[in-house]
Amino acid sequence: MPTSSESERLRNVHVALGYTVLGLLAFRLVWGFIGPRYARFSSFVHSPVAAFRYLRDEVRGCAPRYVGHNPAGSWAVFGLLILGVATGVTGYLNFNEQGGESMEDLHEVFASAWLVLVGLHILGVAFSSLMQRENLVHSMITGFKRGVAEGTEPRNARGVRLAMVAGILGFWGWTANSGGGAPGADPGQGEQSELATESETDDD
């Protein structure tokens, strides 16, 4: 199976999806300061000791229930945000031929570490859902959870979700309309220009 760096088309899809992820991360970072109570970073800052203790209690089946992020989950959220931004930024620098091979390696290392953490996070969510007997994936999607205090539930959640979907579809449409070329591409250089010349010749 070819990797996305082996074809211009796949690479453009890769870059467009990478920018989409960066956009979603930027939104989540802002939301962490202005969003509803349980989405704010200030509501889920926990020490590493608290996270460890929570994991231990979870395995023993006596972990307390949190309406917001539990201490272990909160570390996963911060890790996912940091690794996601690092992956996107190194991908951008790599794409713009900055930092040479070490940037390429760094991008792959961040991407791999990120995917490992995504996997661990999914396992953690599934395990917590079983232990706490509630569907946490549903809460992650809707933003609602049993026990949310009056007045702290997410407001305009549907509007925010619609705006996000519209923004993503608009961005993809714009990317596709600009000849499939991902933003930030420099068609005047290297392999890109060779591929562009090939497709121009094909059109003739």
Ligand code: HEM
């Ligand atoms: C944020 C989510 C991203 C993930 C999970 C990710 C993941 C990966 C992985 C696993 C590779 C190595 C395999 C391959 O060549 O296809 C790779 C390569 C690459 N990525 Fe990303 N990437 C992301 C974002 C980006 C962004 C935003 C850009 C550019 C703006 C980008 C540009 C590149 C380029 C140019 C390569 C090829 C490196 C080479 O020449 O081998 N990536 N990425």
